[in-house]
Structure formats: structure tokens, C-alpha cells
Amino acid sequence: MRAPGFWWREVSWGARALAPVAALFGAIAGRRMDRGVRADAGLPVICVGNLTLGGGGKTPTCLALAAAARGLGLRPGFLTRGYGGRERGAVLVDPARHDARAVGDEAMLLAAAAPTAVSRDRLAGARRLCEADCDLAIMDDGFQSAHLRCDLALVVVDGVRGVGNGRVFPAGPLRAPLMTQLRHADAILTVGAGPDARPGFAAPGLSHFTADILSPNGAEFAGVRVLAFSGIADPGKFHRSLRAAGAEIVARSDYPDHHVFGADDARGLLQEADSLGARLVTTAKDAQRLHAASAGVVRALHERTSVLEHELRFAGEGDAEAILRRALDAYAAREAAA
Numbered sequence: 001m002r003a004p005g006f007w008w009r010e011v012s013w014g015a016r017a018l019a020p021v022a023a024l025f026g027a028i029a030g031r032r033m034d035r036g037v038r039a040d041a042g043l044p045v046i047c048v049g050n051l052t053l054g055g056g057g058k059t060p061t062c063l064a065l066a067a068a069a070r071g072l073g074l075r076p077g078f079l080t081r082g083y084g085g086r087e088r089g090a091v092l093v094d095p096a097r098h099d100a101r102a103v104g105d106e107a108m109l110l111a112a113a114a115p116t117a118v119s120r121d122r123l124a125g126a127r128r129l130c131e132a133d134c135d136l137a138i139m140d141d142g143f144q145s146a147h148l149r150c151d152l153a154l155v156v157v158d159g160v161r162g163v164g165n166g167r168v169f170p171a172g173p174l175r176a177p178l179m180t181q182l183r184h185a186d187a188i189l190t191v192g193a194g195p196d197a198r199p200g201f202a203a204p205g206l207s208h209f210t211a212d213i214l215s216p217n218g219a220e221f222a223g224v225r226v227l228a229f230s231g232i233a234d235p236g237k238f239h240r241s242l243r244a245a246g247a248e249i250v251a252r253s254d255y256p257d258h259h260v261f262g263a264d265d266a267r268g269l270l271q272e273a274d275s276l277g278a279r280l281v282t283t284a285k286d287a288q289r290l291h292a293a294s295a296g297v298v299r300a301l302h303e304r305t306s307v308l309e310h311e312l313r314f315a316g317e318g319d320a321e322a323i324l325r326r327a328l329d330a331y332a333a334r335e336a337a338a
Contacts, residue, residue, distance in 0.1 A: 036146020049143025054233025218245030231259025
């Protein structure tokens with residue numbers, strides 16, 4: 001789905017009209033978080049979640065934490081639901097056999113970095129990571145599911161959009177009432193908007209970290225006319241990264257989150273790029289979906305499209321390691337008390 005504009009405005013008739021539905025949704029979501037029975041995964045678990053629907057930077061955060069974990073001598077693995085994929089059981093992703101149609105675009109990105117279990121049943125997925133000899137699970141999303149015991153819950157907040165109008169879906173972008181969610185969080189990571197970024201709400205008692213999204217290959221787009229297309233929750237973040245790299249965006253095509261590109265999409269994008277003399281550029285997630293559907297004219301689009309790479313960098317030296325050690329200490333204390 002594409003987020004409605006009124007989610008990001010403080011006062012709107014749309015939010016007010018949907019307030020009764022939002023109150024019901026919020027009550028159900030909050031009760032599920034408060035009363036959920038959380039199972040023990042058998043290994044330390046860090047949950048990387050969002051307070052809002054999509055676009056916060058969870059996947060780059062997971063990748064950055066995994067890199068730091070390997071630096072500490074750990075064997076991290078990723079746990080994800082596999083949104084957009086057709087697999088229904090607990091599956092360990094095989095990059096040589098699976099694609100985004102089977103396990104989802106995020107799972108394919110994660111699996112390139114570490115063992116990745118795709119499962120709607122989080123406990124079953126965690127067990128697959130144990131079988132793969134992982135000693136740390138980094139869970140991409142699942143903060144609101146209340147099914148798996150987490151040793152540290154890190155919520156990622158976009159430094160530009162924050163929590164929008166502060167209302168619960170569908171009146172706003174929040175997945176559950178803000179204070180309910182914060183009760184279950186251990187730390188906040190604000191991504192973007194500079195080194196002094198703050199989440200835009202009070203969170204006493206929670207650790208706060210900041211980070212930025214960098215583009216390692218951004219220099220190759222400097223001064224280049226580009227047609228930017230993507231199917232992600234917040235295309236504005238993609239556009240800002242391109243402009244920061246010095247690209248000239250002469251056209252843009254924004255599709256719904258996790259959009260599967262078809263022949264008509266591909267034909268239109270190729271024709272528009274040719275007419276404008278522009279280079280086609282997309283995100284890594286979109287490239288995974290293009291690769292999975294790569295046949296005919298979609299294959300031609302895939303072959304002609306460049307990817308703007310993204311990498312999350314924590315603002316403070318040692319921040320990632322501090323998050324990891326806190327989770328490991330919490331798990332050790334829990335094990336000692338059992």
C-alpha cells in the first residue's frame with residue numbers, strides 16, 4: 001500500500017474521520033503486545049522493528065548489526081517473515097535456489113550477508129537458525145507480534161518523517177499506540193536528518209542512538225540524468241539519497257511497497273528513459289524483485305537498471321557493539337535465572 005499524505009500532517013480531516021476505526025485497531029494491537037506469550041528461541045534475539053508502517057530502515061540496520069556481530073566473533077543469522085514470498089514453512093534461504101518470489105526481497109538481501117530463516121512462525125524460524133549453527137538471531141520486524149522473547153528490542157525511527165501525525169492506523173502510520181509500543185522497546189535508533197536527530201517524541205528511560213544511510217556507489221551517479229523508480233514504503237528517502245549523490249532526477253515513478261514489476265511497467269519505464277536520455281536507477285530491494293521476474297521486457301529493464309546501494313552507519317563509534325553486548329548480557333542473565 002501507499003501511505004496517504006495526511007498521515008504526515010499534524011491536523012487533517014482524514015485522520016479525524018478514521019479515528020474510531022483507529023481506536024479499535026489500536027486497542028487490539030496494544031492488547032496483543034501487552035498480553036502476548038513470548039516463546040524462548042534458544043539463542044539471543046535482537047528485534048529490529050518499526051513503530052510505524054514501513055520505511056524506517058530496518059533491513060540496513062540488521063545488516064549493520066550483523067557486520068558488527070561478526071567483528072565480535074559471533075555467528076549471526078537473520079529471522080524474517082518473508083513478506084511478498086510464497087514460502088509458507090520455516091525455510092533457510094538458499095540464494096542459489098530461492099528468489100524474491102519465493103522468500104521476499106528483504107530475505108534475499110539479508111541472505112547475501114548471513115544465514116536467513118524465513119518463517120511466519122518466528123519460533124520455528126529461530127530453530128532453523130540454531131540448526132544453522134548461529135549463536136545470535138537478528139529479527140527484521142516482528143516487534144508487534146509478541147510471539148518471540150527478545151533480549152533487546154531496537155525500534156528504528158525515520159529522522160525526517162518520525163511518527164507522522166502520531167495516530168494509529170488507519171488514521172496515521174503507527175502500528176499500535178505509541179506509549180504501548182515504547183513500553184516494550186529497549187532502545188531507539190533514529191536514522192537520517194543529521195547527527196543531532198531525535199525521534200520527535202519523549203522516550204524517557206530508553207537508550208537512544210543515531211545513524212545515517214550512506215550510498216557506497218553514489219559517486220557514479222554524480223551529474224547523471226536519472227529516471228528513479230521504486231516500489232518501497234518511502235520513495236522520498238531514495239530520491240534524497242540520489243540527490244545527495246549529485247544525480248539529476250529528471251523523472252520518477254513511485255509504485256506501491258513491494259510492487260512486482262510487470263511487462264507494462266517495464267515497457268513504460270524503458271520508453272520514458274529513452275525519450276529523456278536518462279539512466280534508470282532503482283533500489284536494491286526493487287532490483288531483487290526485478291531479477292526474480294526477469295523475462296522478456298522485464299529482463300531488458302533489469303539489465304538496463306542501475307542500483308543505488310545503501311549502507312547504514314551508526315553515528316557513534318562502538319554503538320553497534322554496545323547494542324549487541326547489551327542483548328548478550330540480557331540473554332546471559334535470563335539463562336542464569338532459569
